[in-house]
Amino acid sequence: MYVRNRASPEGSIAEGYLANECLTFASRYLVGTETSFNQSTRNEEDQNVANDEEVSFFANVGRPLGRKKNKGFSSNKRKRVSRITLDNQTLVQAHRYGFFNFDGVAPFLKKHEQFIKRRNRSPRLSPYEIQKLQSETFHDWFHDHVAQLEQQGNANITDELRLLARGPMDTTRRYTGYIVNGFRFHTKARERWLKTQNSGVVVTSKMMSYASSRDARPIEGEINYYGVLTDIIQLNYSGRFKVVLFKCDWIDPNRGLKKDKFGFTIVNFSHLAHSGTNLVDDPFVFASQAKKVFYVQDEKNKDWLIVKHAKLRDIYDIGGGSSFNRGQGSGEVQDDDSHDTTKWVRNEVDGVELTQEMKTAHEEEQALYEHNEDLF
Template identity: 30%
Template sequence: MYKQEKNVVNILCNLELVYPPAFFDIMVHLVLHLPQEAILGGPVYMRWMYPFERYMKKLKGYLRNKARPEGSIAEGYVADEALTFCSMYLEGIQTKFNHPDRNADADIPKRHLHVFSSQCRPMSKVEILDLSEEANKSLHYFVLNNCHEIEDYKSKFKSDFPGRDMKTEFSSWFKYEADTSSSSHNMSPDCTNELMALAYGPTRACSYDACIVNGVRFVVHSRDVRRTTQNSGVVSIGEDGTLFYGQLEQIIELKYLHKYSVVLFRCKWFDTSGKRLEKKNNIVSINISREWFVGNEWYDDQQYILATQAKHVFYLQDPSRSTDNWRVVEDVHHRKLWDHPSMSIVNEIDLLHDTQSSDYNLVVDSGFDENNNDDENFIDGDGEFDVDVNDEFDDYEDNEEDDLLYPSDEEVQIKDDFMVDDNVDLLYTCYSSDDSD
């Protein structure tokens, strides 16, 4: 920092050879004092004024009468505090204490098939998709392949028809088997409706440009390029734990019978194999110049993931690279979203008595029973541990009075030893003379 304090003067002198004098205002001159301030004050975040400046902007918003600015700000502040206090006791009215979050999820009912739990809250207009027959079959098979509740049907199809193509023929066979099993087996009505809706396939499809999933906002890349913000970066974890990085291209919602639906994300995946992914100092950099899993058609099933399988990430330009193809992956924790580990409460067992501490309730008996001559604590048949408080305090008070009235032999011997000392005799004489006065 001392070196920079000397160099900043030379830098500003060199700048004076290039820029006109009007460029060097008070803000440019402030650079001369920044190194010295850092040396004297330490890190700037411990002493900057940004919080107070932001609060001053809030106070200026209360201004209504420019002729009396101080009084207007004071009245506005008092009114805001009063309304904020009163809004905490209002029921049935939306306030800042009970209003829904900006990225609140949609109400998702409980489903037996987890693929129907892949829902979203749309944040843009709905566009109806006219899917071809081949595209409809490909998307339908992707949903079936990601439904773990029908693994028994998949195993049965592979064992009965080992030579057939599962991707093209399983959906029709599963529809037949679902009709048969729903009529022969005793299944719950909800599970039967879900199974039948999944077997018959999607009836129609629609797409969105933005949606909210699990409290996180996702925006397609074509809409994201027109903005300064970024919400199209996604990452998905494979079956073997491999991370797949990509960009969200399209949000598709497949409609099924009985008002069931499945939300899919069509993504453009980046090829991060080999040296195209580098991790150094907990910083992940990827090369986005080459795509991965590029199919011949846009409905290739390798481009899709369920909406609940996507995690939001940001791609930042890597300043340490000479090319523009490298991005730094920034994985952030969103506000109001926490990943708390599950805590299991273990009840310890008493090895001596083979009991648990929760089997007995502690009952404190503050009353006095003259008929009860038993001074010991006991456990009754109901599993309650009784404690007689009065007996313990009575014993303590009796012992304290006995100690004051009847000193022990050791205390008497210590007192006699002190009385033998001349200084102690003189001390007692002084005290006796004072008392006589």
């Protein structure tokens, strides 16, 4: 029944529903106008952050948060970017993570490993010690080696390798918020006085695990690293390409990560790894690698936090796949047996035997149904 609130028509549920239907219908015919059907999502990534002249060998996705430049009016929102000068150790750590994950540097890493082995034949170094020496000295060796190959006129030295060897500028951009992979991230300092939590980060990486410094047989596997975001920087390689990195306080997976008796993952931030205090630490990851998690306080264990993985906005779990499968080798669409009622049987329940009276009643009912169907 249509009920009109004559005293307050603006508060009528029916009036509001009718107005919403009319606006929805009209918005479908509007071109070039932002409506509820074509408006951008809250965590939509801006693909035009970088200039057209910039060339990036890494996928520089996402967009920074904060007040944009050249707005023409004052705003109380946080500034999008600030400029800082990194110390030498932080700059080396960020730069090293970049070229360690660039495929074009892989042959140089092998050459540097052979160089380390020739210089340390006695005593023979373990794989753990070789990896540590590479983290400490590869950036300097790579710079000198590429410069030497350039002087020799080596054609294999591309512009990207040349710029990587020179290293990034020490003056970088710093952000306090960033949107990437559909998630909104804030640094720990930015959300200090906020009630929301957007600083939890998880990265799944493949790596070689060593039982000790004398371990000669490392094991490769996937490990989830949980941490909290402390800084967001953008390295600039001579203005040719830029890459955004997240700096985090990472939990030591050996001491600060475990499963409780209910199967939940819990972490302890009093046990940290790769904090950035040592040159060999790796506190940085690419922004494109980060996923979001929340940390919930465990009421029984005050030092431990329960990990809850965040879900993307506007994505809904609707269960399994389609109930139809396309037959292989043919263009026919075959019905899936997921709706086969013959499988809807409880095995623990005994079957019911049909008597002659039940069969006769069923036949009479079927005949009556067919007779009525012929009449119509």
